[in-house]
Amino acid sequence: MNFFRYPVFLLALLLPAISFAQTEGEEAPLTDDQKMVKSIYEEVLVHGQCYDNLRYLCKVIGHRLSGSEGAAKAVTWGKEVMEKLGADKVWLQDVMVPHWERGEKENAFIAAPGLKRQEVPICALGGSVGTGKSGLTAQVIEVQSLKDLEKLGRKKIEGKIVFYNRPFDPKFIDAFQAYGSCVDQRSSGAVEAAKYGAIGTVVRSMTHSLDDFPHTGAMRYVDTIPKIPAVAISTNGAELLSRLLRQSPNLNFHFRTTCQTLPDAPSHNVVGEIRGSEFPNEIIVIGGHLDSWDLGEGAHDDGAGIVQSMEVLRIIKALGLKPKRTIRAVLFINEENGMKGALKYEEIAREKGEKHIAGLESDRGGFSPRGFSIDGSPDQITYLQDWQDLLEPYFVHTIHPGYGGVDISPFRSHGIPLVGLVPDSQRYFDYHHCANDVFENVNKRELELGSATMAALVWLISEHGLNQ
Amino acid sequence: MNFFRYPVFLLALLLPAISFAQTEGEEAPLTDDQKMVKSIYEEVLVHGQCYDNLRYLCKVIGHRLSGSEGAAKAVTWGKEVMEKLGADKVWLQDVMVPHWERGEKENAFIAAPGLKRQEVPICALGGSVGTGKSGLTAQVIEVQSLKDLEKLGRKKIEGKIVFYNRPFDPKFIDAFQAYGSCVDQRSSGAVEAAKYGAIGTVVRSMTHSLDDFPHTGAMRYVDTIPKIPAVAISTNGAELLSRLLRQSPNLNFHFRTTCQTLPDAPSHNVVGEIRGSEFPNEIIVIGGHLDSWDLGEGAHDDGAGIVQSMEVLRIIKALGLKPKRTIRAVLFINEENGMKGALKYEEIAREKGEKHIAGLESDRGGFSPRGFSIDGSPDQITYLQDWQDLLEPYFVHTIHPGYGGVDISPFRSHGIPLVGLVPDSQRYFDYHHCANDVFENVNKRELELGSATMAALVWLISEHGLNQ
Numbered sequence: 047m048n049f050f051r052y053p054v055f056l057l058a059l060l061l062p063a064i065s066f067a068q069t070e071g072e073e074a075p076l077t078d079d080q081k082m083v084k085s086i087y088e089e090v091l092v093h094g095q096c097y098d099n100l101r102y103l104c105k106v107i108g109h110r111l112s113g114s115e116g117a118a119k120a121v122t123w124g125k126e127v128m129e130k131l132g133a134d135k136v137w138l139q140d141v142m143v144p145h146w147e148r149g150e151k152e153n154a155f156i157a158a159p160g161l162k163r164q165e166v167p168i169c170a171l172g173g174s175v176g177t178g179k180s181g182l183t184a185q186v187i188e189v190q191s192l193k194d195l196e197k198l199g200r201k202k203i204e205g206k207i208v209f210y211n212r213p214f215d216p217k218f219i220d221a222f223q224a225y226g227s228c229v230d231q232r233s234s235g236a237v238e239a240a241k242y243g244a245i246g247t248v249v250r251s252m253t254h255s256l257d258d259f260p261h262t263g264a265m266r267y268v269d270t271i272p273k274i275p276a277v278a279i280s281t282n283g284a285e286l287l288s289r290l291l292r293q294s295p296n297l298n299f300h301f302r303t304t305c306q307t308l309p310d311a312p313s314h315n316v317v318g319e320i321r322g323s324e325f326p327n328e329i330i331v332i333g334g335h336l337d338s339w340d341l342g343e344g345a346h347d348d349g350a351g352i353v354q355s356m357e358v359l360r361i362i363k364a365l366g367l368k369p370k371r372t373i374r375a376v377l378f379i380n381e382e383n384g385m386k387g388a389l390k391y392e393e394i395a396r397e398k399g400e401k402h403i404a405g406l407e408s409d410r411g412g413f414s415p416r417g418f419s420i421d422g423s424p425d426q427i428t429y430l431q432d433w434q435d436l437l438e439p440y441f442v443h444t445i446h447p448g449y450g451g452v453d454i455s456p457f458r459s460h461g462i463p464l465v466g467l468v469p470d471s472q473r474y475f476d477y478h479h480c481a482n483d484v485f486e487n488v489n490k491r492e493l494e495l496g497s498a499t500m501a502a503l504v505w506l507i508s509e510h511g512l513n514q
Numbered sequence: 515m516n517f518f519r520y521p522v523f524l525l526a527l528l529l530p531a532i533s534f535a536q537t538e539g540e541e542a543p544l545t546d547d548q549k550m551v552k553s554i555y556e557e558v559l560v561h562g563q564c565y566d567n568l569r570y571l572c573k574v575i576g577h578r579l580s581g582s583e584g585a586a587k588a589v590t591w592g593k594e595v596m597e598k599l600g601a602d603k604v605w606l607q608d609v610m611v612p613h614w615e616r617g618e619k620e621n622a623f624i625a626a627p628g629l630k631r632q633e634v635p636i637c638a639l640g641g642s643v644g645t646g647k648s649g650l651t652a653q654v655i656e657v658q659s660l661k662d663l664e665k666l667g668r669k670k671i672e673g674k675i676v677f678y679n680r681p682f683d684p685k686f687i688d689a690f691q692a693y694g695s696c697v698d699q700r701s702s703g704a705v706e707a708a709k710y711g712a713i714g715t716v717v718r719s720m721t722h723s724l725d726d727f728p729h730t731g732a733m734r735y736v737d738t739i740p741k742i743p744a745v746a747i748s749t750n751g752a753e754l755l756s757r758l759l760r761q762s763p764n765l766n767f768h769f770r771t772t773c774q775t776l777p778d779a780p781s782h783n784v785v786g787e788i789r790g791s792e793f794p795n796e797i798i799v800i801g802g803h804l805d806s807w808d809l810g811e812g813a814h815d816d817g818a819g820i821v822q823s824m825e826v827l828r829i830i831k832a833l834g835l836k837p838k839r840t841i842r843a844v845l846f847i848n849e850e851n852g853m854k855g856a857l858k859y860e861e862i863a864r865e866k867g868e869k870h871i872a873g874l875e876s877d878r879g880g881f882s883p884r885g886f887s888i889d890g891s892p893d894q895i896t897y898l899q900d901w902q903d904l905l906e907p908y909f910v911h912t913i914h915p916g917y918g919g920v921d922i923s924p925f926r927s928h929g930i931p932l933v934g935l936v937p938d939s940q941r942y943f944d945y946h947h948c949a950n951d952v953f954e955n956v957n958k959r960e961l962e963l964g965s966a967t968m969a970a971l972v973w974l975i976s977e978h979g980l981n982q
Contacts, residue, residue: 091684216559216959219908254959414882414938416909440687441884441938443911470882470909470938472959491684491722491940 079509082367083436083502089361090498096357097490099127100350100412104343104485111172111340112380113145113311120336121314124352124377128318131360133375135321138314141390143380145311146173148340149304152277153181154248156290158297164290166283168248169260169341169480170303171232172383173267174276181302182207182246182275188291192230192238204243207299209291210235211284214254214475221471222410225252225478229263236276237268247276248299250284252475258282259480262339264383277301315387319374320362322508328371329395330507332358332406332500335381335453342483346474349485350412350493352377354467357497358504369508371403378453381409385452392456403512406465406500407451411477412493413469414441418503419448421455422463426512430463433506442499444468463512467500547977550835551904551970557829558966564825565958567595568818568880572811572953579640579808580848581613581779588804589782592820592845596786599828601843603789606782609858611848613779614641616808617772620745622716624758625651626765632758634751636716637728637809637948638771639700640851641735642744649770650675650714650743656759660698660706672711675767677759678703679718679752682943689939690878693720693946697731704744705736715744716767718752720943726750727948730807732851745769783855787842788830790976796839798975799859800826800874800968803849803921810951814942817953818880818961820845822935825965826972837976839871846921849877853920860924871980874933874968875919879945880961881937882909886971887916889923890931894980898931901974910967912936931980935968 076084090096107123110116121138128136154168170176187202188209189195195203210231214224228250235247251261260278267273279287290297316336322328334351338344355375362369379387395402406418417437420427431445450464457464469492477483544552558564575591578584589606596604622636638644655670656677657663663671678699682692703715719729728746735741747755758765784804790796802819806812823843830837847855863870874886885905888895899913918932925932937960945951 087687088685217556219555219963221959414940441912444909472882472963473957476957489941489944491689495687495940 079436079506082505085365086361086501086505087440087498089365090357090494091491093364094357094494094497095360096353096497097493099353099356100345100488100493101485103349103352104345109338109340109342109344110336112143112313112337112383113308114340117313117337117379121316124316124336127356128316128359128375131356132363133318133320133359136318138316139390139394141313141315141379141386142310143313143386144384145308146383147306147308149176149306152301152303154277154299154301156287156297156299158290158294161290161294164286166286167258167260167280168277168283168301169262170305171265171276171278172262172339173265173307174236174303174305175273176304176306177246177275177302179304181300183298183300184245185296186287186291186299188288192234195238195242200242203239206244207246207248208235208239208244209287210247210249211288213250216254221254221475224254225475228252232263232278233265236265236274237271240272240274244274246274246301249276249278251278251281252478253281255476256281256285259482261478261480262341263479275303277303313379315379315391316377317374318359319372320359320369322371323368324370326372327401328511329374329400329402330371330404330406330504331374331376331402331454332504333376333378333453334408335379336377337380337382339382339479341479341481343485345483345485345488346411346477347479347483348381348409350488350496351408354408354493354497354500358501361501369505371508371511373504373508381452388453388456402457402460402462404463404465404507405450405454405457406467406504407454408467408496408500409451409453410467410471411469411474412488412496413473414492415467415469415496415499417442417444417446417468419446419450419466419468420463421448421450421458426463429512433503437499437502440495440499465503467496469496547904547974550973553833554829554969554973555908555966557833558825558962559959561832562825562962562965563828564821564965565961567821567824568813568956568961569953571817571820572813577808577810577812578804578806580611580781580805580851581776582808585781585805585847589784592784592804595824596784596827596843599824600831601786601788601827604786606784607858607862609781609783609847609854610778611781611854612852613776614851615774615776617644617774620769620771622745622767622769624755624765624767626758626762629758629762632754634754635726635728635748636745636751636769637730638773639733639744639746640730640807641733641775642704642771642773643741644772644774645714645743645770647772649768651766651768652713653764654755654759654767656756660702663706663710668710671707674712675714675716676703676707676712677716677755679756681718682722684722689722689943692722693943696720700731700746701733704733704742705739708740708742712742714742714769716747717744719746719749720946721749723944724749724753727950729946729948730809731947743771745771781847783847783859784845785842786827787840788827788837790839791836792838794840795869796979797842797868797870798839798872798874798972799842799844799870799922800972801844801846801921802876803847804845805848805850807850807947809947809949811953813951813953813956814879814945815947815951816849816877818956818964819876822876822961822965822968826969829969837973839976839979841972841976849920856921856924870925870928870930872931872933872975873918873922873925874935874972875922876935876964876968877919877921878935878939879937879942880956880964881941882960883935883937883964883967885910885912885914885936887914887918887934887936888931889916889918889926894931897980901971905967905970908963908967933971935964937964
């Protein structure tokens with residue numbers, strides 16, 4: 047696009063008419079809330095530090111799986127950042143976390159008569175046992191769902207590798223719906239296949255994209271069922287394997303993983319707060335998770351949520367605001383493979399009799415914010431929806447019922463609204479849990495707008511409360 | 515984010531409650547319009563060809579500045595694609611276009627006493643004269659606006675290079691507003707500086723991003739004012755130059771460009787249409803521009819708009835629809851540096867007495883669609899806004915007054931609504947007019963959703979007309 051040649055009256059048409067914040071002086075004077083929301087967005091867009099913080103977290107610290115050296119460094123760094131931005135109080139909460147290690151780089155290949163050995167990109171799923179040093183080789187049975195196993199029966203599965211190949215359904219507009227409808231293959235695939243005597247599982251990576259990145263993620267075992275090794279294969283690899291299986295149903299698949307689960311390790315949630323000036327005992331908790339998978343840099347998942355949550359505190363300090371209610375940012379540890387940080391935070395809050403009034407989580411990537419999804423009562427949802435008009439000038443249009451987030455989910459029993467920041471979802475699974483989740487794939491302004499959107503909602507709650 | 519561990523009732527919360535299209539059976543039956551919009555989105559997301567078409571346009575044909583070999587290939591390709599997708603009629607319109615060539619790769623450096631020579635990334639602005647083979651070396655005067663020139667006066671400008679360094683204002687939420695408020699430096703900078711005796715201009719690249727890509731774009735001369743060479747410098751280069759100027763106000767800047775304007779060249783608009791079944795003489799024109807700048811691949815600008823416009827026709831054919839009104843896709847040539855294709859298309863339409871009832875343009879990148887901006891009468895805008903509910907399940911929320919697009923702008927005099935597809939704007943200027951505007955930076959689903967959003971609106975207009 048070009049439009050240098052157009053007279054000013056035409057250029058002016060480019061300016062969206064929606065935006066009171068952008069066309070000062072032409073419309074009614076701003077309300078106090080409108081002014082504050084505007085200040086918040088401008089503070090982030092002009093002086094934001096979340097992008098630089100994310101660069102440090104991704105490029106200097108790097109990935110940070112629970113129990114790893116990276117996770118320990120991230121805890122220290124998170125505490126320092128929150129102290130530096132001027133939080134009234136910053137502290138660590140001790141929590142024991144699972145400690146799983148990937149071990150050596152995995153490898154896999156397909157072998158069939160008359161076929162040149164085809165290497166394919168795989169990675170172990172988080173929590174999986176390893177194959178042992180010599181790896182595992184077996185025939186493959188491809189299925190589209192856990193239910194297919196029952197139809198096939200033990201005879202066709204025993205001694206084989208089960209290959210779960212149900213792709214993301216492209217018809218879902220929200221990419222998280224596609225994920226939600228596929229992820230059982232990853233999380234429960236090994237347990238279910240082992241019931242029928244399978245000796246390993248391969249799952250198609252959880253993404254719309256056709257590419258060469260294998261995507262890891264958590265899987266679980268059940269004590270009474272044999273623990274078999276589980277890996278993810280890139281989507282291109284899955285397509286290849288499926289095609290070759292149609293040609294050579296008896297082909298062999300080989301994979302080798304040396305991952306293992308070590309004893310639980312000590313770690314920490316990092317907590318920082320700005321005390322409320324009028325109702326300090328009413329706490330709004332915001333956060334994301336500090337741990338990440340060990341591929342890539344955990345930039346979108348969930349470095350973005352971490353730096354955005356800290357940015358909310360920074361904005362409030364930078365603007366010299368005195369929130370009426372306490373705003374607390376928590377960098378939760380161990381969301382990816384245990385949720386121990388979230389459980390510990392809620393346990394301590396309960397023991398102390400703390401009154402939390404709302405939770406806000408950012409864990410869907412650092413993309414352009416579209417709205418919020420709220421897990422709460424109809425009254426709570428209606429109350430929060432009343433603020434939608436304040437956010438529309440910033441292209442935030444959807445305040446809807448929905449899921450809040452994993453790390454605030456233990457507060458469901460508190461009966462408070464749990465709110466998830468909802469960014470645009472289309473690119474999230476291009477990066478999620480794979481080597482492509484790196485700093486370079488985060489756009490500075492999209493990240494900043496997410497911070498501002500969180501800060502605006504948090505400010506409104508802190509000013510007006512939730513005792514509707 | 516992870517949530518494999520959650521019971522189904524919690525997972526279900528993830529599903530946005532807004533989306534009737536996504537939760538069939540639970541809500542009221544769909545209206546005919548709702549069904550059709552749903553079919554359109556699903557057709558693109560499942561069977562879309564726009565992404566593959568864009569890959570071909572970018573990777574096989576590449577950039578395609580008016581008058582270039584790439585532009586000629588793109589014309590041939592565009593015609594073939596439209597024929598193959600089954601348009602009722604496909605034809606070319608002859609049009610003469612400006613023919614400017616960049617010449618050899620440009621170079622530039624900063625030299626000051628005691629300073630190691632600093633090379634900086636530059637590119638010639640489109641339409642600029644070259645410096646001649648030995649380049650141009652002079653002192654630099656930095657300004658923030660065209661108005662600064664008057665304050666400085668001829669004495670401080672004569673014989674120097676004027677360096678326009680007003681950055682994008684980060685406070686604008688819509689990145690196009692930041693562009694609109696800076697681009698005069700690029701388009702008019704040389705003419706204005708030459709009035710005061712400057713011998714060349716350097717303009718800070720038109721982007722929020724701090725990086726090493728110089729961004730080209732059109733500039734204009736006026737016959738009565740000396741034509742001086744004009745280049746763009748990367749934002750990092752601009753920051754460096756500004757810093758060094760503060761240290762050494764008398765530093766020298768050298769740049770060399772061998773660009774030149776050749777005689778106008780023959781080229782073509784590519785036009786394809788599906789004839790209306792009831793009102794074939796009522797034409798809805800949709801399009802983007804086939805030409806691009808000669809850096810990068812013109813992926814977002816405007817390969818996206820080209821493949822999306824053709825995809826609209828493909829969807830209609832693939833779904834076996836018979837639109838009541840004629841839908842015509844135009845691949846306009848020469849948007850970037852002359853607009854000759856747009857002017858020619860409207861001229862022919864006028865001469866033939868064709869009745870166009872609406873124009874829809876996609877020329878703001880292949881990002882997630884957010885809405886439409888409409889240049890039309892209040893009644894026309896209100897009429898189109900009535901369809902917003904149909905599009906909200908697809909996260910399309912803003913149907914607002916605004917600019918339509920450059921290539922449909924000649925139809926302003928026809929009194930018809932001119933509609934621009936509005937995608938998320940944050941990343942557009944990371945890529946715009948620079949070597950970074952490549953296929954890899956377009957997300958398949960974001961591109962497809964844009965196609966579907968266009969097709970949905972076009973279908974509604976074709977069904978219901980605009981004779982409100």
